[in-house]
Amino acid sequence: MKTPILNTIESPTNLKSLTLTELTALAAEIRQVLLNKVSQTGGHVGPNLGVVELTIAFHYVFDSPIDKVVWDVSHQSYTHKILTGRKQAWLDPAHYDDVSGYTAPEESPHDYFNIGHTSTSIALATGMAVARDLQAKQGNVMAVIGDGSLSGGLALEGLNTAATLKSNLIILANDNGRSIAEDHGGLYQNLKELRETNGQASNNLFKAMGLDYRYVDQGNDLATMIAAFKAIKDIDHPIVLHVHTEKGRGYAPALANEEAFHWHVPFDLKTGQTLHPNTKESYTDTIHAVLEGELTNQHTPLTAITAAIPGMYDLKRFGNRHPERYFDVGIAEQESITFAAGQAQQGLRPIVFHSGTFLQRAYDQLSHDLGINKLPVTIMVAGGSISAGDPTHQGIFDVAMLANIPGLTYLAPTTKEELAAMMRWSLHQTTGPVAIRVPSNAVHSADLTDFDVHQLRTVHAGQQVALLGVGSLLPLAEQVQGQLAEHQIDATVIDPRNLSDLDATGLTALQAHHQLVVTLEEASLSGGFGEKVSRFYGDTDMHVLNFGAAKRFNDRETTAELWHEFKLTPDQIITAIQKALAK
Structure with a gap:
């Protein structure tokens, strides 16, 4: 049996002696090991399948790490990692968790940044080029950026700076005609024109910005890519190499459903079917029910806006029914917020759908364009949870970010009824922007009475100890309450609802029959809700315990490990409560 070529590759230097036939065989081997792993672990499928040849060609022609490549987002860097000494993380299931799904300098001298967000590579590469000079x-310094990432403002700022440099800089625009979903925005018409004219269209975004430009149509052909790279290696000025590739290449399910296979949970390799599909009710269903009800029955002039993540909220369900009211601005979080601000100022009621870990890129717009101008925009925030897949996707900082912007109200529903009520309230209030933290846990349901977003909701009235469970942690508060009852402590359970503005009346009332307040939040304690409560009781006799996440970037720890470390298990919370009461 012939020994796989991949077995002989320990570093990029091993590629130099291979023939084109052997390199082509290596590409097939890599594509197979990529699929074998991600089908079991989940991961970015389409982006990595599309750049196998491009990556092999780079490491064949260039001399990493003397020649440096910066991968935008870096979710397409799996082949790069395989070729730079980390192949066991794809070949051996026992080592699947050894490396990050993104570039990581602590893993290899061939990586330079922890990158998991988009549109950064060109700006980073310009800085590296200046430092080199x-x-x-x-x-050489090369930035690899996908066409979807070009819609981000930082990418255009990077191009603007790149054009001013007077030395080597290569910008590889990896154009597969896709973002996470389809591309949106005017620049994609120009990319399409360039593809259709083999780079000869008179309109050329890159040339207009003062950059040299070359086009490569067959980006998945090794011979073509090797020749293209050899032609520009050691170039003495900035150049854009516009390369046309196929996202999901070599795997039929990924080609048939490009959006679903951008990132996919574990799946059956033969069929592409999800191994453990989630068929349970989701909060997305509640969101869509409110959208339809408000638009159809209340005639609310709402719009739905997303920044290239429609799948997170199944927004095409709304967009297909109301295309004139649905806007995908591409990977441009800043634009999504200020675009909504313009709509709101003119009488519309926009809802912007975001992931908390991506929304941070629009902090200035949240504060300046919405907060200062007190515009009634609704922002749905998903992904608010304690997790540790990698340091670039952290769902714990949204509370500190949003709950401290003047005039912005950040709400944390605990049930689908509360979520719906908060959305309806937000769509009809006129005092300012409202963000709603979509619960990260399974759907909970409870009758809704005495709804007021500015007042604490008492779920169970007790005494001595008050448990304030924020959003998805209300069930944990209820679990702790049940176990405390076994110790003859009848604790109060409270749903705080509002993370921005404390209910001073409700908190003051707790002092009459309680000596300990406990806050539980699936967010960073630093700058979080619990910190506000502690400050409120600071000059009183009330004792406060705060439970939540540490202020740090978690990396490749399990959720269970983090919850235990942060003392968010019922037994740990009860032990802390008993210790506090004994003082």
């Missing part, structure tokens, strides 16, 4: 060092 000022220190009289050698080597």
Whole structure:
């Protein structure tokens, strides 16, 4: 049996002696090991399948790490990792968790940044090129950026700076005609024109910005890519190499459903079917019910806006029914917020759908364009949870970010009824922007009475101890209450609802029959809700315990490990409560 070529590859230097036939065989082997792993673990499928040849060609022609490549988002860096000494993380299931799904400098000298968000590579590469020149060092600097990422403002800012440099800089625009979903925005018409004219269209975004430009149509052909890279290696000025590739190449299910296979949970390799599909009710269903009810029955002039993540909220369900009211602005979080601000100022009621870990890129717009101008925009925030897949996707900082912007109200529903009521309230209030933290846990349901977003909701009235469970942690508060009852402590359980503005009346009332307030939040304690409550009781006799996440970037720890470390298990919370009461 012939020994796989991949077995002989320990570093990029091993590629140099391979023939084109052997390199082509290696590409097939890599594509197979990529699929074998991600079908079991989940991961970015389409982006990695599309750049196998491009990556092999880079490491064949260039001399990493003297020549440096910065991968935008870096969710397409799996082949790069395989070729730079980390192949066991794809070949051996026992080592599947050894490496991050993104570039990581602590793993290899061939990686330079922890990157998991988009539109950064060009700006990073310009900085690296300047540092190289000022220190009289050698080597090429290349930024690899996808067409979807070009819609981000930082990408355009990077291009603007790149055009001013007077030395080597290669910008590889990896154009597969897709973002996470389809591309949206005017620049994609120009990319399409360039593809259709083999790079000869008179309109050329890159040339217009003052950059040299070359087009490569067959980006998945090794011979073509090797020749293209050889032609520009050691170039003495900035150049854009516009390369046409196929996202999901070599795997039929990924080609048939590009959006679903951008990132996919574990799936059956033969069929592409999800191994453990979630068929349970979701909060997305509640969101869509409110959208339809408000638009159809209340005639609310609402719009739905997303920044390239329609799948997170199944927004095409709304967009297909109301295309004139649905806007995908591409990977441009800043635009999504200020676009909504313009709509709201003119009388519309926009809802912007975001992931908390991506929304941070629009902090200035949240504060300046919405907060200062007190515009009634609704922002749905998903992904608010304690997790540790990698340091670039953290769902714990949204509370500190949003709950401290003046005039912005951040709400945390605990049930589908509360979520619906908060959305309806937000769509009809006129005092300012409202963000709603979509619960991260399974759907909970409870009758809704005495709804007021500015007042604490008492779920169970007790005494001595008050448990304030924020959003998805209300069930944990109820579980702790049940176990405390076994210790003859009848604790109060409270749903705080509002993370921005404390219910001073409700908190003051707790002092009459309670000596300990406990806050539980699936967010960073630093800058979080519990910190506000502790400050409120600071000059009183009330004792406060705060439970939540540490202020740090978690990396490849399990959720269970983090919850235990942060003392968010019922037994740990009860032990802390008993210790506090004994003082």
